[in-house]
């Protein structure tokens with residue numbers, strides 16, 4: 001079941017999402033958080049950092065598993081998702097670095113890298129709360145539109161639309177890696193709660209299709225309709241095609 005929470009704007013979306021994550025950490029200090037990159041959750045991370053600095057949240061026992069990583073980029077490459085997470089979140093809170101997990105983009109053996117990551121997520125008991133952004137084409141993590149829903153962590157070829165969308169964070173479009181390791185849809189669905197954040201008009205179609213379209217792998221996020229506990233926090237623009245919710 002998808003519960004939709006309307007936010008006035010990006011800041012309001014970020015605070016509402018941070019409140020939900022904060023509640024999870026307060027209720028279960030050693031919880032497993034599934035975390036996401038992209039520009040959408042940056043404000044959520046900033047709000048959590050602020051509350052951490054005020055002494056309201058303690059991340060010392062939290063374990064985190066990120067959704068995805070570019071294949072071929074090591075954790076200290078400034079374009080890697082691991083670097084992004086350190087820079088935007090982990091370096092500013094008291095999470096134990098040993099409890100932070102991101103797929104190993106530097107391991108060129110895709111099968112080994114993905115199997116190792118799946119094993120770690122499974123041994124952690126899957127995520128208590130999985131934070132997700134959504135791609136303009138309805139992708140979650142890097143699970144691109146496809147003929148089937150993916151299962152565990154796997155290596156994907158990024159679509160041209162995702163390469164173009166993500167090129168804004170690189171100097172040249174040619175610099176965007178063409179492949180990534182991503183948690184599969186089934187792994188994401190194993191989370192006990194899923195929190196999706198979305199803002200801006202360019203996400204309106206994807207948000208509509210996620211919540212109200214047919215459940216189809218051509219819009220990977222649509223599978224969330226089959227999960228018992230999904231919360232979407234989105235601003236007015238992202239909800240502009242969801243008139244009656």
Ligand code: GLP
Nearest residue numbers: 037038039040133134135141142
């Ligand atoms: C990337 C990430 C996704 C993210 C998406 C949207 O492709 N792999 O996890 O949700 O981009 O990013 P943004 O939030 O910047 O729009």
